[in-house]
Amino acid sequence: MVEIHEITAEETYLIRKEVLRKNMDLPFQFSGDHDKDTFHLGLFESKKLISVVSFMKTNNHLFLKDQYQLRGMATLECFQRKGYGKMLISRAEKILKKNKVKEVWCNSRIVALDFYTEQGFQIIGEEFQISQIGGHFMLNKKILY
Secondary structure (H helix, E strand, O other): OEEEEEEOHHHHHHHHHHHHOOOOOOOOOOOOOOOOOOEEEEEEEOOEEEEEEEEEEEOOOOOOOOEEEEEEEEEOHHHOOOOHHHHHHHHHHHHHHHOOOOEEEEEEEHHHHHHHHHOOOEEEEEEEEEOOOEEEEEEEEEOOO
16 A cells, blocks of 8 residues: 655665665755655555655745745665555645745756656756766646636
8 A cells, every 4th residue: 555645854864875865975965855845755565665755935036926946865776666656746745835835846867767757857957967976957847717
């Protein structure tokens, strides 16, 4: 049985570290994790947390005023490609709509671009590099009501 619940920032850390920062000297705790407008979602399979994502209210001049940044999306490797990330995005969009958010954006690794574009995100600008991780693109998605 699969369930999605709001979770704490601390509950995201183990999966972020394992999936996004494995063998890297980079932080897995993010600025904004504990801001009052931030929310974190966790997907549980048989009560085991296997996938996480965080959404943080931001003020990036490239996007609409009421915006959130998607950060730290990660699914344990043995559970990837089962549609769990799509389920998390879908649940998050319901929360964002309820809160009248107009746009969500993220920085995506090249290997995840297809996933995000399949969820309706659009690539913005050129590829950029993040030390130790590699190529990224910025993406955004307007939240439709």
